[in-house]
Amino acid sequence: DAKTTQPTSMDCAEGRAANLPCNHSTISGNEYVYWYRQIHSQGPQYIIHGLKNNETNEMASLIITEDRKSSTLILPHATLRDTAVYYCIVSQETSGSRLTFGEGTQLTVNP
Amino acid sequence: NAGVTQTPKFQVLKTGQSMTLQCAQDMNHEYMSWYRQDPGMGLRLIHYSVGAGITDQGEVPNGYNVSRSTTEDFPLRLLSAAPSQTSVYFCASSSGASGGYEQYFGPGTRLTVT
Numbered sequence: 001d002a003k004t005t006q007p008t009s010m011d012c013a014e015g016r017a018a019n020l021p022c023n024h025s026t027i028s029g030n031e032y033v034y035w036y037r038q039i040h041s042q043g044p045q046y047i048i049h050g051l052k053n054n055e056t057n058e059m060a061s062l063i064i065t066e067d068r069k070s071s072t073l074i075l076p077h078a079t080l081r082d083t084a085v086y087y088c089i090v091s092q093e094t095s096g097s098r099l100t101f102g103e104g105t106q107l108t109v110n111p
Numbered sequence: 112n113a114g115v116t117q118t119p120k121f122q123v124l125k126t127g128q129s130m131t132l133q134c135a136q137d138m139n140h141e142y143m144s145w146y147r148q149d150p151g152m153g154l155r156l157i158h159y160s161v162g163a164g165i166t167d168q169g170e171v172p173n174g175y176n177v178s179r180s181t182t183e184d185f186p187l188r189l190l191s192a193a194p195s196q197t198s199v200y201f202c203a204s205s206s207g208a209s210g211g212y213e214q215y216f217g218p219g220t221r222l223t224v225t
Contacts, residue, residue, distance in 0.1 A: 034214070043115075043201050043216030044154065087153065096144075096205040096212035097142040098169065101153035 004088045009106040012082075016074040020105055022088030025069040031092050033064060034099060037074045037084040044087065044101070047073065078109045112137050115217035123223045124192040130222050132187040134202030141207040143185040144169070144214070145177065147198040154201060158195050160185055161207070192224045 005023040012018040014032040024033065035047040048055055048062045050071070055062045075082055085103040118133045136143065141162050146154040146169075153224030174196060176188040178214040185204075189196060199221050205214040 034212070036214075041199070041219070043203070043218055044214075045216070046213040049212050094212065095142050095207045096214045097144050097207075098156060098159050099154075099201065099214065100156065100170070101146070103151075103153050 004102055006086075006088050006102065006105045008103070009108070011108050012075075012078045014080060014109050014111050015077055018078040018082065018107060018109070020075075020086050020088075020107060021070065021072040022072070023070045024090045025054055026090070027068050027090050028092075031090050032094070033062065033068075033071050034087075034089040034091060034096070035060070035062065036087045036089065036099075036101070037082075038087070038104070039081075039084040046096070047086075049096070078107075079101055080109050080111065082107045083107060114138065115202055115204055115215050117200075117217035117220050121221045123225065124189070125225055126192060126194060128192050130189050130192070132189070132200055132202075134185045134187065134217060135183050136185075136202075136215070137183065138204060138205040138215065139182060139204070140204035140215075141182070142205045142214075144180065144203045144204065145175070145185070145187045145211060146201045147171065147196075148201065149198050157187065157200075161164075164170065189222075192222075194224045196222065196223075197224045198222060 003092045034049040036044040085104040144159040145157040158177040202217045
């Protein structure tokens with residue numbers, strides 16, 4: 001699976017959009033981009049995934065560049081409850097399992 | 112649905128002791144996985160299963176055994192606990208390639224080995 005690079009930490013003001021970047025320059029054509037988050041000591045929570053196209057669900061939007069070498073997770077209106085570690089994962093797994101989690105980005109939403 | 116449940120929530124073991132971490136899911140998921148998370152680190156895959164009777168090793172399998180006799184249960188056995196196994200253990204399940212891409216995680220078991 002391709003390696004990902006994320007900033008160690010980011011801050012965001014409550015109510016503003018949080019844009020979390022992820023670089024995956026070695027991604028191959030059949031690898032998906034997954035985003036999970038982990039709120040303090042809890043089990044990780046799935047957010048969204050994509051292959052080539054941009055995706056949106058009730059939690060977030062995923063923007064994947066045309067060359068697929070990077071992506072951005074967007075939380076449109078961040079709340080204090082969005083404070084968490086966000087993991088960007090690249091994997092061939094269509095089952096969504098057997099993922100390799102890096103160290104992620106600590107997002108802190110400030111009041 | 113209860114989702115993915117794990118017991119116990121906390122456990123303290125002495126070096127050399129053995130124990131089994133329990134994991135169960137009620138979503139009829141084919142795929143189940145065990146991860147460990149050390150302080151300040153991401154999750155690392157220990158073992159996984161793609162169905163009853165089928166298991167395979169992940170990134171850090173040494174010192175752990177698994178079996179999958181039913182779809183619902185996927186216990187993780189520590190054979191002879193070592194301080195290096197002090198960690199938080201997460202179990203996860205997913206419906207597999209036919210059902211979707213979301214992996215559901217349990218609340219974790221916090222294990223300390225002294």
